[in-house]
């Protein structure tokens with residue numbers, strides 16, 4: 001398998017590389033930052049998606065069967081530097097899609113977001129909406145099949161960037177902070193566990209042609225209070241401290257095409273366990289949820 005992953009050193013890129021890595025694979029992680037881990041058959045190529053020549057060279061050298069385009073500046077970085085976000089998320093997407101098409105790459109799976117839906121109220125959402133529109137425009141007449149994949153909120157061990165208030169909640173409990181503030185959103189949040197997000201990307205790579213142009217990934221849609229209640233049961237010494245907050249507008253209720261199978265409880269248990277292990281804290285006393293891999297709304 002020859003696969004180019006733009007943004008391959010990031011949260012999703014590293015998890016996808018870990019899933020697909022095997023001796024003999026040729027998986028290139030195209031990213032300005034080095035990956036935290038090396039896997040069999042993967043290698044890092046330092047590069048910038050907005051640099052046409054660098055992207056063209058990476059594709060020409062690897063001749064990938066497919067590209068997974070994950071490179072982006074996320075919500076917080078986009079808000080603080082809209083010009084940089086437009087460069088990476090819009091120009092970068094244009095470069096990757098155009099160059100893939102020119103070099104006849106079979107398929108590009110491009111990450112999008114529920115934040116792109118409607119009239120995006122954020123710089124990040126606006127750049128993601130542009131990517132969706134551009135993909136739709138290029139797909140109809142190109143050599144490359146472009147499959148957009150929209151995620152809600154993806155969490156799990158190793159998430160470091162973007163909209164992180166809920167990751168901070170999980171990490172606060174995992175590391176046994178005395179008091180953990182959390183936003184008391186009234187609406188349900190789409191909790192997509194990292195493994196499900198990776199499965200969705202693999203599914204998009206494997207779909208027979210013609211593949212749909214844009215697919216939505218749905219996690220376990222549950223209120224924040226459900227997460228806090230379960231985290232309290234896992235780590236009872238922590239004091240949760242709610243503060244009033246409004247969930248950022250996005251297409252949180254859009255029906256999913258790909259349904260994650262990890263329950264909120266299982267995802268939280270795994271995330272907390274991994275964070276504690278990484279910090280050298282003792283394993284959780286509470287057992288893993290019994291219905292592993294089953295959704296509560298099945």
Ligand SMILES: NC(=O)c1ccc[n+]([C@@H]2O[C@H](COP(=O)([O-])OP(=O)(O)OC[C@H]3O[C@@H](n4cnc5c(N)ncnc54)[C@H](O)[C@@H]3O)[C@@H](O)[C@H]2O)c1
Nearest residue numbers: 007009010011012048049070071072111113151153154161
């Ligand atoms: N994590 C989520 O909750 C979520 C939700 C919806 C959509 N997405 C989308 O999924 C994709 C991956 O998200 P993530 O959580 O892994 O983010 P991340 O920030 O962890 O990873 C993004 C990677 O892109 C790289 N990058 C930045 N600028 C680049 C450039 N100019 N050229 C090449 N690479 C560059 C970064 O170094 C980073 O490694 C993004 O497109 C994001 O918009 C993520």
